[in-house]
Amino acid sequence: MTVEAHDPRPKKVQIADALREEVAALPAGYRLASLRELAERFKVTTVTVGNALKVLADEGVIVSVPTRGYFVQSPKGTGEAGQDASGPVNRDEINAIHSEIQQLAARVAELEKRAQSPSSA
Structure with a gap:
């Protein structure tokens, strides 16, 4: 429009x-x-x-x-x-944010794992 x-x-x-x-x-x-x-x-x-x-x-x-x-x-x-x-307050939005936080935490853990990998190899 x-x-x-x-x-x-x-x-x-x-x-x-x-x-x-x-x-x-x-x-x-x-x-x-x-x-x-x-x-x-x-x-x-x-x-x-x-x-x-x-x-x-x-x-x-x-x-x-x-x-x-x-x-x-x-x-x-x-x-x-x-x-x-x-x-x-929107419960769906809170749940979406919670899910994003969990995904980010998993990504951070994976990056930390990768960062430690080359030094131990």
Whole structure:
């Protein structure tokens, strides 16, 4: 999708409107695409996409988690217990991170094994 040049609405509003419809169908805690991916999709700059996401965050539709991304906010979750400054807890994301940590630990162990191999040969 691209932003329509003949549309009188600002680009950020066009993008926010398009994303608002999509986000409504997503579960709470779902991570949105990155700024770069969205910029490529809408054929605009990352600044414009960031401005559109700020509109949605200001409306409480999504939440920004620094260094993690943008996540769908629970319709009832804005400001309620269970929500902290780090954003919504997503069990699937926690499990994915745990799996990544295990894979990295295995890779580190393999690299340590390889590093010791040449010295003992």
